[in-house]
Amino acid sequence: MADYKGIAVFCEVKEGKLAPISTEGLGIGKKLAGDSGQELCAIVVGSGVAEATKEAIAYGADKAYVVDDELLKTYRTDSYVAVMKKVIDQITPQVLILGQNDIGRDLAPSLAFKLGTTATLDCVELAIDPDSKRLLQTKPIYGGNALAVYTSNTDPQIVTIRTKAMTPLAPDASRQGEIVNIDAGIDASAIRTKVVDTVVEEVAGIKLEDAEVVVAGGRGMGSAEAFAQLEELAKLLKGAVGASRPPCDNGWLPDTVQIGLTGKIIAPELYIAVAISGSSQHLSGCSGSKNIIAINKDPEANIFRQARYGVVGDWKKVLPAFTAKIKELLAS
Amino acid sequence: MNIIVCVKQVIDPEAPPASFQIDSASNKAEMKGAPPVIDPYGEYAVEAALKIKDANGGKITAITMGIKLLREVVKKPLSMGADELVLLEDESYDGADSHSTAYALAMATKKVADYNLILCGREASDTNAGQTGSGIAEILGLPCVTLARKIDINNGTARVEKVTADGYEVVEVTLPAVITVSNEIGEPRYPTIKGIMAAKKIDPVVWKPSDIGVESNQVGNAGRKTAVNKLFQPVHEGKCEMAEGDSPEEAGANLAMKIREAKIL
Numbered sequence: 001m002a003d004y005k006g007i008a009v010f011c012e013v014k015e016g017k018l019a020p021i022s023t024e025g026l027g028i029g030k031k032l033a034g035d036s037g038q039e040l041c042a043i044v045v046g047s048g049v050a051e052a053t054k055e056a057i058a059y060g061a062d063k064a065y066v067v068d069d070e071l072l073k074t075y076r077t078d079s080y081v082a083v084m085k086k087v088i089d090q091i092t093p094q095v096l097i098l099g100q101n102d103i104g105r106d107l108a109p110s111l112a113f114k115l116g117t118t119a120t121l122d123c124v125e126l127a128i129d130p131d132s133k134r135l136l137q138t139k140p141i142y143g144g145n146a147l148a149v150y151t152s153n154t155d156p157q158i159v160t161i162r163t164k165a166m167t168p169l170a171p172d173a174s175r176q177g178e179i180v181n182i183d184a185g186i187d188a189s190a191i192r193t194k195v196v197d198t199v200v201e202e203v204a205g206i207k208l209e210d211a212e213v214v215v216a217g218g219r220g221m222g223s224a225e226a227f228a229q230l231e232e233l234a235k236l237l238k239g240a241v242g243a244s245r246p247p248c249d250n251g252w253l254p255d256t257v258q259i260g261l262t263g264k265i266i267a268p269e270l271y272i273a274v275a276i277s278g279s280s281q282h283l284s285g286c287s288g289s290k291n292i293i294a295i296n297k298d299p300e301a302n303i304f305r306q307a308r309y310g311v312v313g314d315w316k317k318v319l320p321a322f323t324a325k326i327k328e329l330l331a332s
Numbered sequence: 333m334n335i336i337v338c339v340k341q342v343i344d345p346e347a348p349p350a351s352f353q354i355d356s357a358s359n360k361a362e363m364k365g366a367p368p369v370i371d372p373y374g375e376y377a378v379e380a381a382l383k384i385k386d387a388n389g390g391k392i393t394a395i396t397m398g399i400k401l402l403r404e405v406v407k408k409p410l411s412m413g414a415d416e417l418v419l420l421e422d423e424s425y426d427g428a429d430s431h432s433t434a435y436a437l438a439m440a441t442k443k444v445a446d447y448n449l450i451l452c453g454r455e456a457s458d459t460n461a462g463q464t465g466s467g468i469a470e471i472l473g474l475p476c477v478t479l480a481r482k483i484d485i486n487n488g489t490a491r492v493e494k495v496t497a498d499g500y501e502v503v504e505v506t507l508p509a510v511i512t513v514s515n516e517i518g519e520p521r522y523p524t525i526k527g528i529m530a531a532k533k534i535d536p537v538v539w540k541p542s543d544i545g546v547e548s549n550q551v552g553n554a555g556r557k558t559a560v561n562k563l564f565q566p567v568h569e570g571k572c573e574m575a576e577g578d579s580p581e582e583a584g585a586n587l588a589m590k591i592r593e594a595k596i597l
C-alpha cells in the first residue's frame with residue numbers, strides 16, 4: 001500500500017481565476033496541514049491556469065501540481081476523473097478536499113469509487129482526530145435535521161466542503177511555492193459524454209450568492225405575480241430575490257434562485273423569509289445568514305425557530321406596510 | 333428501453349422538523365408520528381423513467397434495498413406505472429454506507445441484466461450522500477450523468493439536460509448509462525386506481541446477498557468503508573422576537589422599526 005501523506009485541495013479555475021470555494025478549501029486545508037504537521041498542496045486543473053496557480057500559492061498552498069490542457073476547459077466526469085486519478089496515484093495525499101458545487105459533487109464520488117476509497121460530500125466542519133489522526137468529517141444529514149461525524153477507513157479521505165462553511169486565509173502574493181507540471185495525457189476517445197450546449201439563465205440585478213440582503217418567498221406567496229412585491233422590497237434594500245423550492249417547481253421563478261440543500265447556499269447579512277415554512281432542507285441554504293426575519297401566518301412555523309424577528313400574519317397585509325415603513329426609514 | 337430505477341424507503345423528510353428524533357443507543361433517526369415514505373428524489377427518478385416509457389415504451393424495474401420495507405410504501409413505483417419490483421431485503425443489507433449501497437445495487441442490476449438505463453435520485457433524503465448513482469456507474473464501468481432535469485432517448489443515446497448552478501448543460505451519452513435525477517424533472521405523477529390495483533397483484537421478488545452473488549459481509553454495515561463516530565441534532569438557541577400590532581399592517585411597520593433599532597438596516 002502506498003504511503004499516503006499530505007493534504008491536497010482540488011483547485012477549480014473559473015475564467016482564469018481561482019474559484020472562491022477553492023480558497024475556502026485551501027483555508028481549511030492549511031489548518032489541517034498545520035494540525036497534523038503535513039504539507040498543503042494544490043491540484044490545479046483546467047485550461048490556462050497559470051494565474052490561478054499563483055493565487056493557490058498566495059492562499060496557502062506549499063506546492064502546486066498543475067494539469068493544464070485544452071481538453072480540460074469544460075468539466076466532464078470522465079476526463080477529470082482520469083486526470084485526478086493520475087495525480088492522486090502520483091502524489092498519494094491522505095486527504096483530498098473539493099468544493100460542493102457543480103464540479104465537486106459530480107467528481108468526488110466518481111473519483112472515490114474509481115480509487116477504491118470513500119467520499120463525504122457537503123462537509124461543514126473538518127478536523128484531525130488527535131488520537132486516530134484520521135479526518136473527522138462533519139456533514140448535515142436528514143436534510144439538516146442532524147449532523148453526523150464520519151471517518152473513513154481508506155486513503156485518500158475525500159471530502160467536499162459546503163460553500164461559505166470554511167474561511168480562506170488572507171492572500172499573500174509574496175508566498176513562494178514549488179510548481180510541478182503534470183501531463184494530462186487524456187485520451188479524448190475515452191470521454192463518454194458530450195456537452196452539446198450550455199444554457200445560462202441570466203437573472204437581472206445582483207446575484208443571489210453575492211447579495212447582502214435576500215428577500216425570499218415560499219409556496220405561501222401563491223403566484224408568480226406575488227413575487228413583484230418581493231422584487232420591490234429587494235430593490236429598496238439593494239438585495240436579490242430568492243425562493244424556497246415550491247415557487248421554482250411551480251415555474252413562478254427560475255430554478256436557479258432556489259435556496260437550500262439542493263439549491264443555492266447563501267449567507268447574507270439579512271434574509272427575509274416570506275411565506276416559507278422553514279423546512280430543514282430550506283434552512284440548510286440560509287441558516288448561515290446573519291439575521292433571519294420571517295413573515296408567516298402560522299405561529300408554529302419552523303422558520304420562527306431560527307428567525308431573530310418575525311411577524312405572525314398574512315403577508316398580503318404585513319408586507320406592504322413593512323415595505324412602506326422601510327422606505328420611510330431609509331429616506332429619513 | 334428497459335430501465336432500472338433505484339429507490340429507497342426513508343423516514344418522511346418533509347414531516348415537521350420538530351418531530352425529528354435520534355435514538356442515541358442505536359444511532360437511528362425517526363420522525364415521530366409520521367410513517368415512512370418513498371424517497372422523494374427516488375420518486376423523481378421513477379417519474380423520469382415513466383416519462384421515457386411514455387415516449388419510447390419499455391419496461392421499468394424498481395430496486396429497493398433495506399429492512400422493514402412496508403409493502404404499501406415500496407410498491408408506490410409500481411402503482412405509478414413501473415412494471416417490476418425487486419427488494420434487496422435482508423438484515424445483512426442494513427446499515428450500509430455509500431460504498432456498500434452502490435455495491436449491492438450494482439450487483440442487483442447485473443442480475444436484472446437486461447437494461448439500457450439505470451436511474452437514481454440525485455441524493456437520498458436521509459443520508460444526503462449523493463453518491464449512489466456515481467458509485468454504481470463506476471462499479472459497472474458505465475458513464476454517469478448527474479442531476480438530470482430532462483431526458484430524451486433517441487437511437488440508443490440519451491440527451492440529458494443537466495442542472496447547473498446558473499442554468500443547465502445539454503449532455504449526450506450513449507446507453508447503457510447511469511443518470512441521476514433532480515426535482516426539475518417535474519412533479520411525480522399520482523398513482524391511478526388502475527395502477528394501485530395492478531401493484532396489489534405484483535409480488536415483489538426478494539433477493540438475499542447470495543442471490544446477487546455476494547457475501548453478506550460485503551454489503552450493509554459489514555461492507556462499509558466509513559464509520560459514523562457521532563450523530564446528533566444541532567441546537568438552535570436564540571428566540572424569535574415577534575413584532576406585534578393591533579393590525580397586521582401595524583405589525584409589519586413595527587417589524588421595520590425593530591430591525592432599524594437593531595441596526596440591521
Ligand SMILES: Cc1cc2nc3c(=O)[nH]c(=O)nc-3n(C[C@H](O)[C@H](O)[C@H](O)COP(=O)(O)OP(=O)(O)OC[C@H]3O[C@@H](n4cnc5c(N)ncnc54)[C@H](O)[C@@H]3O)c2cc1C
Pocket residue numbers: 143217218219220221243244245246247258259260261262263264274275276277278279280281282285295296297298301313314315316345346372373455456457
Ligand atoms: C432531499 C430534499 C431536498 C430538498 N431541497 C430543498 C431546497 O434546496 N430548498 C427548499 O426550499 N426545499 C427543499 N426541499 C423541499 C422541502 O422539504 C420543503 O418541501 C420546502 O422547503 C417547502 O417550501 P415552503 O416553505 O415554501 O412551503 P410550505 O412548507 O408549504 O410552507 C408554506 C408556508 O407559507 C405560509 N403561508 C401560506 N400562506 C400565507 C400567507 N398568506 N401569509 C403568510 N404566510 C403564509 C404557511 O403558513 C407555510 O408555513 C427538499 C426536500 C428534500 C426531500
